[in-house]
Amino acid sequence: MTPTRPQPSDDAVGDAPPRGRAAALIVAAGRGRRFGGGVPKQYQALGGRALLAHAAAAFLAHPRIDLVQVVIGPDDRDLHDRALAGLEVAPPVIGGAERQDSVRLGLEALAARGDIDFVLVHDAARPFLPAGMIDRVLNALGDAPAALPALAVTDTLKRGEAMTVAGTVSRDGLWRAQTPQGARLDLLLAAHRAAAGHTLPRALTDDAAVMEAAGHAVRLVDGDEAAFKITTTADMDRARQLLARRGQTATLLPATGSGFDVHAFAPGDHVWLCGVPVPHDQGLSGHSDADVALHALTDAVLGAIAADDIGRHFPPTDARWRGASSDRFLIHALALMGAMGGRLVHCDVTIIGERPKVGPHREAMRRRLAELTGLPPARIGVKATTTEQLGFTGRREGLAAMATATVLLPDLSAPEPVV
Ligand SMILES: Nc1ccn([C@@H]2O[C@H](COP(=O)(O)OP(=O)(O)OP(=O)(O)O)[C@@H](O)[C@H]2O)c(=O)n1
Ligand SMILES: C[C@](O)(CO)[C@H](O)COP(=O)(O)O
Helix, strand or coil: CCCCCCCCCHHHCCCCCCCCCEEEEEEECCCCCCCCCCCCHHHCEECCEEHHHHHHHHHHCCCCCCEEEEEECCCCHHHHHHHCCCCCCCCCEECCCCHHHHHHHHHHHHHHHCCCCEEEEEECCCCCCCHHHHHHHHHHCCCCCEEEEEEECCCCEEEEECCEEEEEECCCCCEEECCCEEEEHHHHHHHHHHHCCCCCCCCCCCHHHHHHHCCCCEEEEECCHHHCCCCCHHHHHHHHHHHHHCCCCCCEEEEEEEEEEEEEEECCCEEEECCEEEECCCEECCCCCCCHHHHHHHHHHHHHCCCCCHHHHCCCCCHHHCCCCCHHHHHHHHHHHHHCCCEEEEEEEEEECCCCCCHHHHHHHHHHHHHHHCCCHHHEEEEEECCCCCHHHHCCCEEEEEEEEEEEEECCCCCCCCC
C-alpha cells in the first residue's frame, strides 16, 4: 500500500511561507517535579501512548516538518526508546539542568547536521498539537525571525501577597505563551549561546524570552486552548477526560509476564521481601538488596512488555546497583510499561522457602507492593510455600520467588488515537 502523504491544514496557506527545511525540537529532559510520581510526566500514558509520543506523532504527521529531534534526560534512553518505538525520529540528544540548557543542546545538534533552516521548539508535556498551530508558526517565519503561539489573557489578574490581594494587574496586551515556538535556527542558537550561563538565579523559561533578550522581534500568532501543558496531575485528568469525551480511548489488550529468581542465604539479621525488611537469622546474598520477590516481579513486568530481563537493565557488574533498593528496579520496569501506554492490572508473587515465615508479613508486603505499583491491594497476591524440605530451599540454603504480572497494552493493530 502506498503511504498517504500528510495533508496541509487550513492554516498552511496565507502568509508567505519560509523557504527552507524545518525541524521540530521536542524538549523532554525535565523531571516533572510539579507533577510528581516516580516517572517523568512525558513518559506517562495518555490514550495508549506516552505524552512524548503524542507530540512526536503530531510533528511526524505534518507535511512541512522535515525532522523530529528529541532532547531527553541522561537516564531516560530506555524510556525514550519504548515511548517512540516505531516512530521515525532522530537519535535523541541529552539535555541539561534547565529547559533553556536542554533547548540549547538540542539546537547545537540540529546545527551540526547542517541541513536545517528553521526550528520549532516544543514541550513534550503538550500532547495536543493542532496542525494549524504548526502552520501559523511556520508561516510567520516567512518574514519574522521568531514566532510565538499565544492566547490573549481573558481573566482579570490579581497580584497576591500572603493570600491577600495586593493589587489588580491590567490584562491589556498580556498573552499566555505556548509552544511550538519557532525561529530561524542560526538566530535562535546564537541567542541561546549568548544567554547560556547568564541567567542565574532564574533560567529563561521559553525561547521567545531568549530571542527577546538577544534583541529580536518575536511575532505573536494565535495559539490554541487544546495545546495546554501538562504541569500537574489535574492537567493529566483534563487530558484523559478530553480523549474520553472524543471517544479516543485506546484499545488495550492483556499481556501476562512471569518471573523467577533465587538468592542464597548469607550472614545477616533480615531479608528483604516485596520491599519489606523481614527479621531473620540470616540475610540473602546479592549485588543489590537481594529482594528475591521484587526481582521476580520486575522480571514479570519486563516479560509482559517483552523488554528483556532485569539483568539487562541492571547488570550485576554495574557498581551503581551495589546495595541498591530493589524498589527502583520495579519502578523502572513499570516506567517502561507506562512509556508504551501500558497499565498494570494485577500481580501475584509466590515466595518459596522454609523460613522466614511470610504469613505475619503478608499484609505489609501487599501494602508495599500497592505503593510501588499503584495497584489496589485487592489486585495483589502474595503467597508462600515450602518445598517439603526438598532441594536447596528445603535445605534452607536460600529463597526462591516466582511472580506473574498482567498488563494491558495498546493494541498495535488498532488505529492510533487522533489528538
Ligand atoms: N531541564 C529541563 C527542564 C524541562 N524540560 C522540558 O521542558 C518542558 C517544559 O515543561 P515543564 O512543565 O516546565 O516541565 P518540567 O521541568 O519537567 O516540570 P517541573 O518544572 O514541574 O519539574 C517539558 O517538556 C520538559 O520535559 C527539559 O527538556 N529540560
Ligand atoms: C515554554 C513554556 O511552555 C511556555 O508556556 C513554559 O514557559 C515552560 O516553562 P514553565 O517551567 O512551565 O514555566
